[in-house]
Amino acid sequence: MTSERRQMVRYLFLRLLPAWRQLDAEDQRAQKAQFVSAVKQFHGKLLLRPYSLMGTRGDCDAMLWQVAEDVDTLQAVETAIFSTKLGGYLTTPYSYLGVTKRSIYDFPTLPDGEDRTVISPSDSRYLFVYPFIKKREWYGLPFEQRQEAMNQHVRIGRKYPSIRINTTYSFGLDDQEFIVAFEGDDPGAFVDLVMELRETEASAYTERDVPVFTCVQMSLWEVLDTLGGAAASREVDTRPTEGDGFTAVARVSDLPAGASKRVYLDTEAVALFNVGGTYFAVSDRCTHGRASLSEGRVVDSGACILECPWHRGRFELETGRPAGGPPNAPLKTYRVKVAGDQILVG
Ligand code: FES
Known part of the structure; x- marks a missing residue:
């Protein structure tokens, strides 16, 4: 052995x-x-x-x-x-x-x-x-x-x-x-x-x-x-994950204030943000098109508003709700916590 x-x-x-x-x-x-x-x-x-x-x-x-x-x-x-x-x-x-x-x-x-x-x-x-x-x-x-x-x-x-x-x-x-x-x-x-x-x-x-x-x-x-066929009608679920269910997705040093990063939770791509020391995690895929939101920018750091890089759709990072531009559907949000050197999402 x-x-x-x-x-x-x-x-x-x-x-x-x-x-x-x-x-x-x-x-x-x-x-x-x-x-x-x-x-x-x-x-x-x-x-x-x-x-x-x-x-x-x-x-x-x-x-x-x-x-x-x-x-x-x-x-x-x-x-x-x-x-x-x-x-x-x-x-x-x-x-x-x-x-x-x-x-x-x-x-x-x-x-x-x-x-x-x-x-x-x-x-x-x-x-x-x-x-x-x-x-x-x-x-x-x-x-x-x-x-x-x-x-x-x-x-x-x-x-x-x-x-x-x-x-x-x-x-x-x-x-x-x-x-x-x-x-x-x-x-x-x-x-x-x-x-x-x-x-x-x-x-x-x-x-x-x-x-x-x-x-x-x-x-x-x-x-x-x-693969083609009808686009998946992914149900947006903004409820927190049941149980603890946190997974380490990045190191604190990977995400200085003002930075964003695409990480993976199970089978999902998640956009992680550090806005002035507060972390947010939302679904990485914009609900309007297929843009990767980790490549977007936070345009109002006070209200924590994220702007999509493709058509400038806006979302509240805290709730995932649309806040302007083409998107109508909210983003899935995730809980975030820090333990030691690790950022965990659940
Ligand atoms: S893909 Fe995000 S606003 Fe169009």
């Missing part, structure tokens, strides 16, 4: 059958709602990040990045998903299973306290995922030579600080040896990084590192809307 805390990690790629788009609008809306409810049952049991691949890849439409403490939870999620009506129209073109593990190589230059056995995703817009297999000759090289080759890898990676890597291990669990997932906001920077890594010694020992998936992070409702 290992004494490390390890997590089970699954990248589940989904494809929607075209027949679903022929269903009537009410049915499509109801199926989206049922799908979200099925996934939400697992709030608190695992970390689940939804991504859309519409427009980035031809053979799959969505991806659910799941991080759990055991395989049973992953099985339960998949059973729930495929027990929905929408699940009857979904196929699984790709699926990768891995586990977190501390690297056998020594990287003293990595930031202190970085714990590679617990996945802690950032709020980056993109996730670039691929399965990875090394040539067997790599494992026959002296350890010192492999360590030096990995040092070269790390040196190049540090030239691209906006790109963050998550490596999970699949030896014996799934067909690949590793699953590599890079988080970042700039696909161009990622291309530059990968091109530079091709010139390293370690790269010569790559057996396979395809297919590659460019995944776009968004809330589960938004992912479902990218």
